[in-house]
Amino acid sequence: MTTIAYLGPAGTWSEAAALLRGGGGATLLPLDNTPAVVSAIETGLSDVGVLPIENSLEGAVGATLDLLIHETDLRIAAEVVVPIRHMLLAKPETQLTDIRVLRSHPQSLGQCRRFIERVFPKVTTAAALSNTAAVEEMLAEPNSAAISTPRAAELYPVRVLARDIQDKQTNETRFVVLAPMDVPPSGDDKTSIAFSIPQNRPGSLVGVLNEFAANGINLAKLESRPARERLGQYIFLCDLEGHRDEPRVAAALCRVEAQADWFKLFGSYPAWRG
Numbered sequence: 001m002t003t004i005a006y007l008g009p010a011g012t013w014s015e016a017a018a019l020l021r022g023g024g025g026a027t028l029l030p031l032d033n034t035p036a037v038v039s040a041i042e043t044g045l046s047d048v049g050v051l052p053i054e055n056s057l058e059g060a061v062g063a064t065l066d067l068l069i070h071e072t073d074l075r076i077a078a079e080v081v082v083p084i085r086h087m088l089l090a091k092p093e094t095q096l097t098d099i100r101v102l103r104s105h106p107q108s109l110g111q112c113r114r115f116i117e118r119v120f121p122k123v124t125t126a127a128a129l130s131n132t133a134a135v136e137e138m139l140a141e142p143n144s145a146a147i148s149t150p151r152a153a154e155l156y157p158v159r160v161l162a163r164d165i166q167d168k169q170t171n172e173t174r175f176v177v178l179a180p181m182d183v184p185p186s187g188d189d190k191t192s193i194a195f196s197i198p199q200n201r202p203g204s205l206v207g208v209l210n211e212f213a214a215n216g217i218n219l220a221k222l223e224s225r226p227a228r229e230r231l232g233q234y235i236f237l238c239d240l241e242g243h244r245d246e247p248r249v250a251a252a253l254c255r256v257e258a259q260a261d262w263f264k265l266f267g268s269y270p271a272w273r274g
Contacts, residue, residue: 037051195262
């Protein structure tokens with residue numbers, strides 16, 4: 001049976017992604033933080049792990065990108081997209097006017113920014129390691145509430161004060177499934193890479209992008225992230241349609257790597273189609 005590591009404890013959105021990935025036929029391994037998920041896979045404690053990589057409202061999840069860029073050679077073997085529906089939870093006796101502290105994961109606080117500004121303009125917001133940890137901390141203190149998941153509302157003795165408090169009802173988070181190796185072509189795949197380019201050569205980024213255009217390869221995502229070396233140096237992250245073993249994709253990646261100062265393949269994997 002496959003073991004899937006995720007950011008726990010039970011009740012997080014990462015658990016929801018792990019359940020989607022495992023389909024009820026996997027053993028779930030909850031861990032305290034995202035680096036621990038990577039270490040669990042690298043050391044054989046788990047077969048794969050799920051980590052959030054981008055949200056439709058808040059954009060990229062920097063902690064996951066930094067792990068992929070700087071700290072691991074694990075590959076992306078799959079992706080999972082989870083619809084996000086945030087709930088406002090409190091102890092059964094807590095009233096809305098009692099709340100002085102609002103706890104949640106930083107990403108969830110950002111995804112509910114408009115609700116917080118309108119309903120709790122004077123309330124202190126506090127970051128938690130996970131949405132479930134926020135509920136546990138809320139239960140241990142007076143006059144507080146937590147933004148968390150529908151599953152956490154089932155697992156803990158709480159009252160639902162409000163539902164669907166995210167800024168947009170189309171809120172979704174994309175998770176990547178990390179494994180020691182990626183997977184063979186499925187016929188409907190994506191490939192994720194990262195690269196840096198010469199800083200003082202005009203048109204260097206255009207040259208890289210033209211390699212994809214010349215081979216008829218569509219880019220699903222392109223973004224930049226600081227290289228963590230000196231100001232003004234960036235790493236570009238790219239998701240493209242196609243598998244690295246397809247001849248046109250392989251040819252383009254080879255030419256991109258030749259033009260880049262630094263190049264890293266994150267993996268090829270089936271595109272999520274819900």
